[in-house]
Amino acid sequence: xxxxxxxxxxxxxxxxxxxxxxxxxxxxxxxxxxxxxxxxxxxxxxxxxxxxxxxxxxxxxxxxxxxxxxxxxxxxxxxxxxxxxxxxxxxxxxxxxxxxxxxxxxxxxxxxxxxxxxxxxxxxxxxxxxxxxxxxxxxxxxxxxxxxxxxxxxxxxxxxxxxxxxxxxxxxxxxxxxxxxxxxxxxxxxxxxxxxxxxxxxxxxxxxxxxxxxxxxxxxxxxxxxxxxxxxxxxxxxxxxxxxxxxxxxxxxxxxxxxxxxxxxxxxxxxxxxxxxxxxxxxxxxxxxxxxxxxxxxxxxxxxxxxxxxxxxxxxxxxxxxxxxxxxxxxxxxxxxxxxxxxxxxxxxxxxxxxxxxxxxx
Amino acid sequence: xxxxxxxxxxxxxxxxxxxxxxxxxxxxxxxxxxxxxxxxxxxxxxxxxxxxxxxxxxxxxxxxxxxxxxxxxxxxxxxxxxxxxxxxxxxxxxxxxxxxxxxxxxxxxxxxxxxxxxxxxxxxxxxxxxxxxxxxxxxxxxxxxxxxxxxxxxxxxxxxxxxxxxxxxxxxxxxxxxxxxxxxxxxxxxxxxxxxxxxxxxxxxxxxxxxxxxxxxxxxxxxxxxxxxxxxxxxxxxxxxxxxxxxxxxxxxxxxxxxxxxxxxxxxxxxxxxxxxxxxxxxxxxxxxxxxxxxxxxxxxxxxxxxxxxxxxxxxxxxxxxxxxxxxxxxxxxxxxxxxxxxxxxxxxxx
Numbered sequence: 142x143x144x145x146x147x148x149x150x151x152x153x154x155x156x157x158x159x160x161x162x163x164x165x166x167x168x169x170x171x172x173x174x175x176x177x178x179x180x181x182x183x184x185x186x187x188x189x190x191x192x193x194x195x196x197x198x199x200x201x202x203x204x205x206x207x208x209x210x211x212x213x214x215x216x217x218x219x220x221x222x223x224x225x226x227x228x229x230x231x232x233x234x235x236x237x238x239x240x241x242x243x244x245x246x247x248x249x250x251x252x253x254x255x256x257x258x259x260x261x262x263x264x265x266x267x268x269x270x271x272x273x274x275x276x277x278x279x280x281x282x283x284x285x286x287x288x289x290x291x292x293x294x295x296x297x298x299x300x301x302x303x304x305x306x307x308x309x310x311x312x313x314x315x316x317x318x319x320x321x322x323x324x325x326x327x328x329x330x331x332x333x334x335x336x337x338x339x340x341x342x343x344x345x346x347x348x349x350x351x352x353x354x355x356x357x358x359x360x361x362x363x364x365x366x367x368x369x370x371x372x373x374x375x376x377x378x379x380x381x382x383x384x385x386x387x388x389x390x391x392x393x394x395x396x397x398x399x400x401x402x403x404x405x406x407x408x409x410x411x412x413x414x415x416x417x418x419x420x421x422x423x424x425x426x427x428x429x430x431x432x433x434x435x436x437x438x439x440x441x442x443x444x445x446x447x448x449x450x451x452x453x454x455x456x457x458x459x460x461x462x463x464x465x466x467x468x469x470x471x472x473x474x475x476x477x478x479x480x481x482x483x484x485x486x487x488x489x490x491x492x493x494x495x496x497x498x499x500x501x502x503x
Numbered sequence: 504x505x506x507x508x509x510x511x512x513x514x515x516x517x518x519x520x521x522x523x524x525x526x527x528x529x530x531x532x533x534x535x536x537x538x539x540x541x542x543x544x545x546x547x548x549x550x551x552x553x554x555x556x557x558x559x560x561x562x563x564x565x566x567x568x569x570x571x572x573x574x575x576x577x578x579x580x581x582x583x584x585x586x587x588x589x590x591x592x593x594x595x596x597x598x599x600x601x602x603x604x605x606x607x608x609x610x611x612x613x614x615x616x617x618x619x620x621x622x623x624x625x626x627x628x629x630x631x632x633x634x635x636x637x638x639x640x641x642x643x644x645x646x647x648x649x650x651x652x653x654x655x656x657x658x659x660x661x662x663x664x665x666x667x668x669x670x671x672x673x674x675x676x677x678x679x680x681x682x683x684x685x686x687x688x689x690x691x692x693x694x695x696x697x698x699x700x701x702x703x704x705x706x707x708x709x710x711x712x713x714x715x716x717x718x719x720x721x722x723x724x725x726x727x728x729x730x731x732x733x734x735x736x737x738x739x740x741x742x743x744x745x746x747x748x749x750x751x752x753x754x755x756x757x758x759x760x761x762x763x764x765x766x767x768x769x770x771x772x773x774x775x776x777x778x779x780x781x782x783x784x785x786x787x788x789x790x791x792x793x794x795x796x797x798x799x800x801x802x803x804x805x806x807x808x809x810x811x812x813x814x815x816x817x818x819x820x821x822x823x824x825x826x827x828x829x830x831x832x833x834x835x836x837x838x839x840x841x842x843x844x845x846x847x848x849x850x851x852x853x854x
Contacts, residue, residue, distance in 0.1 A: 189748065192750060193747060193748045196747050196750065197747060212744075213748065214741050214744045214745045214748060215741075216741060216745050217745060217748050217749075220749070222748070222749075433740070435733065435736035435737040435739065435740035435741075435760065436730065436731070436736045436740075436758075436759060436760055437758055437759075438740065446733050447733065447737075448737045448740060448741070464741065464744060466737070466741065468733055468734065468737060480734070
């Protein structure tokens with residue numbers, strides 16, 4: 142390895158180390174300093190991102206704050222562009238989006254040293270600490286295990302949680318196998334349990350479970366439900382208010398929370414549910430939201446709806462700033478999600494990429 | 504005034520059909536059913552009278568963002584003499600109002616006896632229905648196919664594109680292309696997703712992009728263009744940023760999402776997000792265009808061309824640029840018969 146490659150690798154690992162310390166709450170660095178250094182690293186080492194920034198008139202020399210760092214459109218992850226500071230042969234795996242555009246899922250590559258386990262575990266711990274709630278240590282996941290779905294970032298996150306917080310509990314916490322809910326297994330787990338349960342999964346699996354198993358399935362006291370994913374891209378839709386009411390009636394949890402995360406990011410934000418669905422999403426300290434007016438391209442003031450962009454320091458090696466396909470507004474750093482920009486898409490009989498892919502079998 | 508004359512007058516009050524004449528409507532009947540008086544007298548052939556049997560009640564489901572599909576269904580039904588319609592309206596308020604407007608006009612003129620319009624549909628709405636016609640996504644069509652319990656016509660996912668021959672590049676062809684983009688905010692199945700510049704050098708795309716941008720600019724200067732809602736604006740913004748990321752030359756309306764022209768050196772077929780975001784791609788010949796769209800062949804609806812030259816690409820309609828979203832009433836959507844599919848036939852053997 143050449144000297145410059147050594148120094149490059151050194152700078153990557155140094156930044157990863159600084160982010161790791163920031164996430165763990167040790168060290169005295171601030172978000173903006175680390176964000177600027179990550180931006181410089183990604184600008185210099187991810188060719189396509191560097192070109193994109195230059196085309197946008199932004200360089201490490203021109204930015205004055207984290208708000209100036211150009212965000213990559215989420216759809217770009219579905220292209221062939223390489224979006225990591227390390228070469229492809231150094232990748233140890235990838236996570237894949239479930240949605241499709243132009244017949245190609247998005248891929249988020251990572252390597253062994255990635256910050257996902259650290260960020261995923263610290264993130265949920267941070268949320269419970271902020272909400273002043275106890276986090277249950279016994280997990281059940283309405284999701285396939287990472288062995289079955291190795292490219293699912295959500296399955297992987299659940300596995301991280303189980304290993305970090307719930308490993309003292311024997312048994313497999315994943316209760317979906319080959320797309321089928323193992324309802325008897327889940328009922329047996331719940332029936333025999335007196336300690337609080339953390340039941341987490343996708344909204345679609347929660348909805349299926351409540352459809353398939355009549356009656357109710359009350360969880361032990363102080364249990365928590367975490368749902369994620371919504372009903373995007375599915376025929377079935379249910380209002381958030383109705384969904385949360387149904388979850389309450391069916392499981393009687395102590396609290397219901399919503400996770401806002403995506404395959405392209407290693408960190409997540411959480412919101413507590415209530416009568417009217419979920420509230421504002423709180424990011425962990427190493428993740429920040431901003432909202433852009435799509436008509437003018439300018440950043441929006443607090444309280445004004447726009448296109449959500451996220452800066453996630455845990456993405457030090459891949460994509461620090463992401464422009465999502467979601468709409469929302471910000472209030473004191475917290476995020477109110479109001480929908481996806483694809484949700485309003487009523488194209489009549491016009492072709493959608495999804496529809497075409499389904500029909501063509503591509 | 505006869506029924507057909509009255510229907511022609513009624514249709515003329517709707518965009519795209521201003522020039523529809525009585526002769527057009529009789530011609531349409533003759534083309535599809537074998538005679539202009541076939542509804543009254545049937546067709547006599549070899550000692551057999553073939554009589555078309557028109558469904559008395561038709562259920563129409565429209566889930567798009569523009570009223571044209573419902574208008575078409577109403578026009579077809581009114582021409583045939585369908586007496587009762589149930590119309591499931593789309594969620595879009597403007598489109599629904601336009602549909603209800605035509606329904607009311609037909610009823611006022613006595614061209615249909617009953618039209619009920621509703622945003623919801625329940626099993627009771629099918630009582631007495633003999634035909635269900637659905638316009639929407641493939642998933643919507645399949646969903647209603649299972650519900651209907653009547654004869655069924657479904658029109659699902661489709662996409663269209665334009666072709667401009669290198670020798671036809673001009674301000675006029677750009678203006679026509681711009682008109683196609685403005686129809687239905689480029690969200691219909693007949694709206695061009697992209698334009699292929701055929702022949703010459705790839706640089707012709709840049710030349711046409713500048714002309715198209717100018718034509719779009721002029722349309723915006725000459726009429727008030729409603730601002731996109733936040734969701735639509737977000738889709739346009741994302742498409743522009745993606746183009747910048749991919750290093751594609753882009754010309755767009757400043758400080759608004761009114762229009763966006765992207766020159767794409769990759770000639771493969773690509774869907775736009777709509778809202779007047781269009782890709783310009785180069786192809787050496789129509790044969791190359793056909794190869795580029797072959798993966799979408801089963802989904803291609805119309806090809807708008809600077810000079811109409813049909814070619815094998817799966818399209819069921821070829822038309823001039825500027826007319827893409829304005830098909831004639833007799834348009835054979837998805838390549839199927841527009842009136843004949845609505846009727847069944849009764850044979851009366853005279854000998």
